[in-house]
Amino acid sequence: MNDRENLYTRLIEYSKGRAYPFHMPGHKRHKLSMMDPYRFDLTEIDGFDNLHDAEGILKQEEERAADLYGSSETHMMINGSTGGILAAIAGVTKRGSRVLVARNCHTSVYHGIELNGLRPVYIWPEMDPSLGIYRGLSRREVEEKLDQYPDICAVFLTSPTYEGVLSDVRGICEAVHARGIPCVIDEAHGAHLRWIGFDDAVSCGADVVIQSLHKTMPALTQTALMHVNGSLVDRERIRRMLSIYQTSSPSYVLMASVSLCLTWLEERGREEFDLYSKRIQSLRQRLMNMKHLCLYEPQDAFDWGKFVIGTVGSSMSGRELYDRLRDVYGLQMEMVSSEYVLAMTTVGDTEEGFERLAQALEAIDDEICAKKKCLITENICIPERQMEIDEAVHMPVAMIPLSQAEGRILGDYLYLYPPGIPLLVPGEVLQTDQIKQIEYFVHWGLDVHGGYVKENGNVKVILHHG
Known part of the structure; x- marks a missing residue:
C-alpha cells in the first residue's frame, strides 16, 4: 500500500492529535470500545435475527x-x-x-x-x-x-x-x-x-x-x-x-x-450521569464570570449540557472564536454562528476536557474587549409561499446572483449546516431581508448549503412560474 493520504489515514492521524471533541458523537472517541469490528460485521445469518422482522x-x-x-x-x-x-x-x-x-x-x-x-x-x-x-x-x-x-x-x-x-x-x-x-x-x-x-x-x-x-x-x-x-x-x-x-x-x-x-445505561448510566451533571454545573458556574463572552441561559427550560457561548457583546465574532478555539487551543466546537459557538458536552467528556475549555475561554475573554454589535437575526421575516415544496422541486431552475434574486421563487433549500434548519424552502419567495441575512452569514464565514454556490454567490431560483 502506498503512502498517499486517504480518509482512513487522515482519520488515524487526527485521532493521534490533541484536538478535543466538543462535538458529536457522544462517546467522544473513547467510550465503550469494541473489538475489531471486522470480526462481527456480518449479515442476517441464523441466530442473529433480521432488523426488519425482528423476533429473536x-x-x-x-x-x-x-x-x-x-x-x-x-x-x-x-x-x-x-x-x-x-x-x-x-x-x-x-x-x-x-x-x-x-x-x-x-x-x-x-x-x-x-x-x-x-x-x-x-x-x-x-x-x-x-x-x-x-x-x-x-x-x-x-x-x-x-x-x-x-x-x-x-x-x-x-x-x-x-x-x-x-x-x-x-x-x-x-x-x-x-x-x-x-x-x-x-x-x-x-x-x-x-x-x-x-x-x-x-x-x-x-x-x-x-x-x-x-x-x-x-x-x-x-x-x-x-x-x-x-x-x-x-x-x-x-x-x-x-x-x-x-x-x-x-x-x-x-x-x-x-x-x-x-x-452501559443499565449498569453504569445513573452513576456516570450523576458525575457528569456535577461537572457541568461546576463548569457553568465558573464560566458565568466571563466579562465579554457570555454563557447563554435561555428563559425556557433547556439542556444545560449545551454550552452556547455568545460573542455579541465583544469585539470577536462567532467565527473568530470558533477558529481561535480550534487553532490555538485544540478545541473543536460543534457549531459556529455569526454571534456564538456551540460546545456539545456529553457523559463521554472528561474532567481534563472541561478544564481545557474553561481555561481557553477565560484566556480569550481576558484578551478581548467589549464592543456593541447589531444583530441581523432579531426579527423573523416570514417568507411568502408561492408554491408547495413538492411542486417547486420539479420546476426548471436557473442560477442567478443572490443580489439580483429579490422577488424570485426559490428552487432549492437554503440552510446553514450545522444545524441543518432551512432558512428558506423551495417555493418561497426571496425577499430583501432574507437576502441581507444570507449575505450577513456569508460575510461572517458561515457555510450556506443547498441552492447557494459560495464560489460565485449564485442562488437557485425557479426559471418561470405561471
Whole structure:
C-alpha cells in the first residue's frame, strides 16, 4: 500500500492529535470500545435475527430499549434520526394532507413533507434577540394553529433544539391529543434527557419520538431509536415505513453499538450521569464570570449540557472564536454562528476536557474587549409561499446572483449546516431581508448549503412560474 493520504489515514492521524471533541458523537472517541469490528460485521445469518422482522436477539434489544425509556414499542435504527423522521412522517400521514410543523425543524422533516406531498402549516417559535436563537413552543401557540386549521392531521416539533431549548411537550401533546391526532417529536438531541432529570418526550406522552443515541450517548454515529406509544398511530404502517427508509443490509457493528450503549445505561448510566451533571454545573458556574463572552441561559427550560457561548457583546465574532478555539487551543466546537459557538458536552467528556475549555475561554475573554454589535437575526421575516415544496422541486431552475434574486421563487433549500434548519424552502419567495441575512452569514464565514454556490454567490431560483 502506498503512502498517499486517504480518509482512513487522515482519520488515524487526527485521532493521534490533541484536538478535543466538543462535538458529536457522544462517546467522544473513547467510550465503550469494541473489538475489531471486522470480526462481527456480518449479515442476517441464523441466530442473529433480521432488523426488519425482528423476533429473536434484535427484538430482545428493542424490548430492552423500550424498558429503559418507558416506551410501549421501540425500534432500533441505523440510518440515524433522519431515517426515523422520514418513516414517522410517512407513517402518520396520507399524501396531500395538512400538517403542523415547527419552522425550526431539521431539513429531514422538510424532505418528508416533500416526499409525501404534504401541505405544511408552519408555526414559528419566538426568537431570543440576545443571540438570534429560537425559543421553545408553548401549548397556547400550538392550540391557536390547530383552531385555525382544523383539518391538520399530525403535528411535528423539535425539542430540544440544536442549542438545547425545550418546548412544553407535555402541554402540547395534551392539546394535540384532545383533537384526536398524533404528535411526533424529533428528540434527536434528547436521548439523554431522562438521565439528567428532565421529562423526555416519551414520558410527556408523545406518540412517536425519534432519538439519536450517537448525539448525546456513547454510541456510534448513525445509531438511533424510535419510540411509538398510544393508539393514535398505525404501528404496522410505521414498521413498514421503517423497512423502506432503512437499508436492507443493516450494520451489525452499529446494532452492536446500540446493544453496548443499552448495557452501559443499565449498569453504569445513573452513576456516570450523576458525575457528569456535577461537572457541568461546576463548569457553568465558573464560566458565568466571563466579562465579554457570555454563557447563554435561555428563559425556557433547556439542556444545560449545551454550552452556547455568545460573542455579541465583544469585539470577536462567532467565527473568530470558533477558529481561535480550534487553532490555538485544540478545541473543536460543534457549531459556529455569526454571534456564538456551540460546545456539545456529553457523559463521554472528561474532567481534563472541561478544564481545557474553561481555561481557553477565560484566556480569550481576558484578551478581548467589549464592543456593541447589531444583530441581523432579531426579527423573523416570514417568507411568502408561492408554491408547495413538492411542486417547486420539479420546476426548471436557473442560477442567478443572490443580489439580483429579490422577488424570485426559490428552487432549492437554503440552510446553514450545522444545524441543518432551512432558512428558506423551495417555493418561497426571496425577499430583501432574507437576502441581507444570507449575505450577513456569508460575510461572517458561515457555510450556506443547498441552492447557494459560495464560489460565485449564485442562488437557485425557479426559471418561470405561471
